[in-house]
Amino acid sequence: MYRSLLSAFASESRPISTRFAKHTAPLLSFHSSSYANTPIISSLPSISPNLFFSPVGPPPRTCSARTIGSRSGFLGLSRAICRARGFSSGSGDREALEYDVVIVGAGPAGLSAAIRLKQMCVERNVDLSVCVLEKGPEVGAHIISGNVFEPRALDELIPQWRHEGAPIEVPVSSDKFWLLTKNKSLPLPSPFDNKGNFVISLSQLVRWMATKAEELGVEIYPGFAASEILYDANNRVIGVATNDMGVAKDGSKRETFQRGVELKGRVTLLAEGCRGSLSEKIIKGHKLREKAEGQHQTYALGIKEVWEIEEGKHKPGTVLHTIGWPLDMKTYGGSFLYHMSNRQIAIGLVVALNYQNPYLSPYDEFQKFKHHPAIKPLLLGGTVLEYGARTLNEGGFQSIPYPIFPGGAIIGCSAGFLDVPKIKGTHTAMKSGMLAGESAFNVLVDGANMEMYWDNLKKSWIWEDLKKARNYRPAFKYGLIPGLAFSALERYVFKGRVPLTLKHGKPDNEATDISSLHTPIQYPKPDGQISFDVPTSLYRSNTNHEHDQPAHLRLRDPTIPELVNLPLYGGPESRYCPARVYEYVPDGKHGMKLHINAQNCLHCKACDIKDPKQNIEWTVPEGGGGPGYTIM
Known part of the structure; x- marks a missing residue:
């Protein structure tokens, strides 16, 4: 695979752009569909024509959000070699690419960091190389969220986004909050304050953001999973390595074997999302939660479907959240139902993972929820388009770790900036990425210390919002009704200024009871129309x-x-x-x-x-x- 290509690059004395053109010329003579079944490309789900543009200068401004970031295989690595600050041998037999900044994760935090950093390069007339690794086959493929989007951070990052084709088109038109019983829905005052927000698809938004990043010269490489943190002799992080590909179950090398690649950066930013595997290693290894005197993180599992419903039932911008049924009174969670564009709705259930009953199935609770008398009529006659699931952070202010380590920082949901009462984390993830991007620029150009990221976080509206909301989630450890009462009191009376900070209960895994304390739950069989x-x-x-x-x-x-x-x-x-x-x-x-x-x-x-x-x-x-x- 690409190692033979690398050897060819290394063995020739012509400029690397010329060598790249020679080795990719046969591929350029075909349309992407023509070579989709060749031995080299057969394992790739999709190939973007933008992977073959000239390696000199930034990507063409005509690249589309749908074609950016298809899994690139050795072609993406070839492109990386052409753009990297340096190219050398890494540890063992791995090749190494050198950048000024390496970002792991092409989500809202990672892309915001990359965009802001490159904006500062333009403002200061400085050239810094930035690459973003994405484990998904294309940008957005692993991105899932509700999503009622608060544009506050995007207004700061790209003020002209409304005129640049951003997929943000459906403003919130109504905002409802219900307490569900098995057969009824009781309206409650909505605590979400969604005026000025938009119903969006986050996977579509990050694709658009990726085009903006590439226009600024950011290199984005989907299809490469960062599996290892690289350290120097002083235990300073100097980048990441991707995992080997083409390894069989028994550990042997298949014919398609490709050795992993080292991506070395003067600054490394981890933007892997909730429970990022490398981020967790850094947090534990450097005791970052202890350094911030933070509590353990708590989590929830969100399960989501996108439906296409009948025209007469569709009301773009309608937002509904519920709490209560089908979950029991001791289990925190709730549902969401958002009317998107094109007759589409997003519907889902979020279940806190500190639930006690080991027989509980979040998936089956979601299927049961869709049969509620207030929900089912909307879905009848509709079609499910997509399904997915993802965990989210719920620890909030109390659980934020110290986000800086020697050589880099943790940003976005990897650090846990979700605002639990709002059920929103995209805007805070973006803002944290922007602050980290600015800090990385100042470290590399002005000799500043990465500590400024932590200082600026604490001065930002992220900190202010999360501090006000800090007691919302832990209040529900006392049960649904006490939690609702306390959170309402704090929000509407004390406005987040209660002179105490509640602690979270047990870590989610320790909250699980032994099965003898509970009766197995008998879930209804799916009907194939509403439940599946x-x-x-x-x-x-x-x-x-x-x-x-x-x-x-x-x-x-x-x-x-x-x-x-x-x-x-x-x-x-x-x-x-x-x-x-x-x-x-x-x-x-x-x-x-x-x-x-x-x-x-x-x-x-x-x-x-x-x-x-x-x-x-x-x-x-x-x-x-x-x-x-x-x-x-």
Whole structure:
């Protein structure tokens, strides 16, 4: 694969742009569909014609949001070699690319950081090289969110966005909040204050942001999963490495084997989203939560579908949130239903992962929710277009870690800036990325200290908003009604200025009760019209992984599922996973054995969080694997 291409580059003395043109010329003579089935490209789900533009200068301004960021394989690496600040041999037999700034994750935080940094380069007439790695097959493929978008950060980042084709077109027209019982809906005062906000698809928005980043000269490489943090002799982070591709389940090298690549940066920014695998290693390894005197992080699992409904039922901009049924009074969570454009609605359920009952299935609770008398009529006659799931941070102000480490910083949901009462984290993720981008620029150009990112965070509206909202989520550890009462009192009477800070309860995994304390939940069978089984939903997520690769879901102790989880907790991993990755199947020797269907994984990270003994470790699979969201 690309190693032979690298050898060809290294062996020739012509300028690298000329060498690149020579080796890609045969490919340039074909339309993308012509070479889709060739041995080199056969494993790639899509190829963008923009991957073949001239390697000199910034990408063409005509690149579209739909074509940017298709999985690039060796072609993307070739492009990286042409653009990187340096190209050298890394550790072992890995090649190394050198940039001024390396960003992991092409979500709202990572792209905002890249855009702001390059804007400052233009303002100061400075040239800094910036690359963004994205594990999804294209930008936006792994992005899922509600999403009622607050444009505050985007107004600061790209003030003219309204005139530049941003996919932000549906303003909120009504905002309702209901308390649900099994058969009724009771209206409550809406705490969300969505005036001036928009109903959007975040996966579409980040594609648009990616075009803006590329216009500024940012290099974006989808299909490359950052799996390793690189350190120098002084334990300073100097970049990341991508994982090897083409490794078989047994560890042998397949014919398509590609060695991972080192991407070295003078500054490294981690923007992996909630429970980022590298971010968690940094937080634990450098004791960043302890350094900030923060509490543990708490999480929820959000499950979402996008439907196309009948014309007469569609009301663009209508926003509905609910709390209560189908969840019990001890389980925090709620639903959302947003009317998008083109007869589409986003509907979902968010379940806090500190729930106690090990028999609870968030997926089945969501399917049950859609049958509520106030919800079902809207869906009848409609069609599900996409399905997906993702965890989100709910710890808020109390759980923010110190976001700086030697050589870089953690930004966005990797650090946990979601505003829980608003159920919004996109605008805060973007703002944190902007602040980190500015700080990185000042570090590289003016010799500043990355500490300024932390200082500026604490001076920003992120800090102000999260501090005011700090007691909302922990108040619900006392139950639904006490939580509603306390949060209403703090919001409407004290306005976030109560002179105390509540603590979170147990970590989510420790909150799980043993199964003997609960009765198994009998969920209704899906009807195939409103509710669906997992395989049907999984198909709608466009999830795809190479089957012949080592499992990216690793058991620290392979005996715990059969000796602990199944007998004590009833095998909760078979229920909390929204993709049925984990199944207990008959085994002749031990009765039942855990089987892991890693190819089903939606990259939601619930298993990494909720496993009672923290025995499951989520790691990145081959780059380009996972869901393929387009309108989530």
